[in-house]
Amino acid sequence: MQVTGSNNITAYSLSIRLSADGFSFFLHTPSQEDSFTHIQYATKSTISITANLKNAFQSEDVLKRDYQRVNIILCDSRYTIIPVEEFDEDKAEEIFCYNYPEETGTMVMHNVLPKNKAVILFSVDKNTEQLIREHHPNCRFFHQMTSIAEHFFEKSYVGSTLKMFVYQHERCSDIFVFDRGRLQFTNTFPNRETDDSIYYYLYIWKQLGLSQENDEMHLVGNLRDRKRLLTELRKYVRKVYLIDPAMEFENQKIAEKEDVAYDAKTLLLCTPQQ
Numbered sequence: 001m002q003v004t005g006s007n008n009i010t011a012y013s014l015s016i017r018l019s020a021d022g023f024s025f026f027l028h029t030p031s032q033e034d035s036f037t038h039i040q041y042a043t044k045s046t047i048s049i050t051a052n053l054k055n056a057f058q059s060e061d062v063l064k065r066d067y068q069r070v071n072i073i074l075c076d077s078r079y080t081i082i083p084v085e086e087f088d089e090d091k092a093e094e095i096f097c098y099n100y101p102e103e104t105g106t107m108v109m110h111n112v113l114p115k116n117k118a119v120i121l122f123s124v125d126k127n128t129e130q131l132i133r134e135h136h137p138n139c140r141f142f143h144q145m146t147s148i149a150e151h152f153f154e155k156s157y158v159g160s161t162l163k164m165f166v167y168q169h170e171r172c173s174d175i176f177v178f179d180r181g182r183l184q185f186t187n188t189f190p191n192r193e194t195d196d197s198i199y200y201y202l203y204i205w206k207q208l209g210l211s212q213e214n215d216e217m218h219l220v221g222n223l224r225d226r227k228r229l230l231t232e233l234r235k236y237v238r239k240v241y242l243i244d245p246a247m248e249f250e251n252q253k254i255a256e257k258e259d260v261a262y263d264a265k266t267l268l269l270c271t272p273q274q
Contacts, residue, residue, distance in 0.1 A: 014067040016132070017144075017264055018049060019075040021170050024261065025062055028254065028268050036254050037062075050127045057135055070139035072132060073264060077172055077188045079122045079143055084112065087119040096121045111146040115153040116183050120146055145174060147267040149186070152176050154270075161215045161239075166201060167262060168221035173197060177208055184208065194225040198232045205237060213238050220245070221262050 156178030249255035
């Protein structure tokens, strides 16, 4: 693998994005704009994520080296967001299991969302966590919603309207509704068909009493059948917009790469990488 920019691999941060649909590996140096490498790794559907990851550590040289920082991005629809004042680390697993059946062989982790004054709880397979720490003991785990929620918080302050943000990825839709920095709603829905997307977005819009004329809906990610999706949504909501990462993160080469997931872009570009 060729790495552009610095010759010292330890100056880079490594980010590993784990999804049931495949893995992505990113090398990035925040101080050097063009120092970015993206590797897509195809997984086998017949074996577990941990087994796939073990194969990746054996075959991908980029995973065997030492880095200044290692981020692990976990894509999973199982998560819970709670107000930070209600968070008790000793009770994190108990709270998480209120919403999801307890699974053997998993552990509950959390990320703090300082801008949202909230904490996100999520589960990690213990074998996966152990395998990664054997190679990168100081790695940091992030749920893919973490950087997205913080980024949308900032965007919600533009203008005076309520805003719904929709992020489509891996057959799911992550939905956030903000009232100028105050998180009003968040959830994740399966998203296999365009009709499902239209139904979910408009149903939530109606249930929350958002204005068809004044409030805004912003869409980003893997928008299948984009033209039809926008046409149908705009029949009921006047202000429906597409987020263009290349324009949003001006002069950032990472943002221009269409094969890099939006959650990875926000983590690398918006989260301090010290």
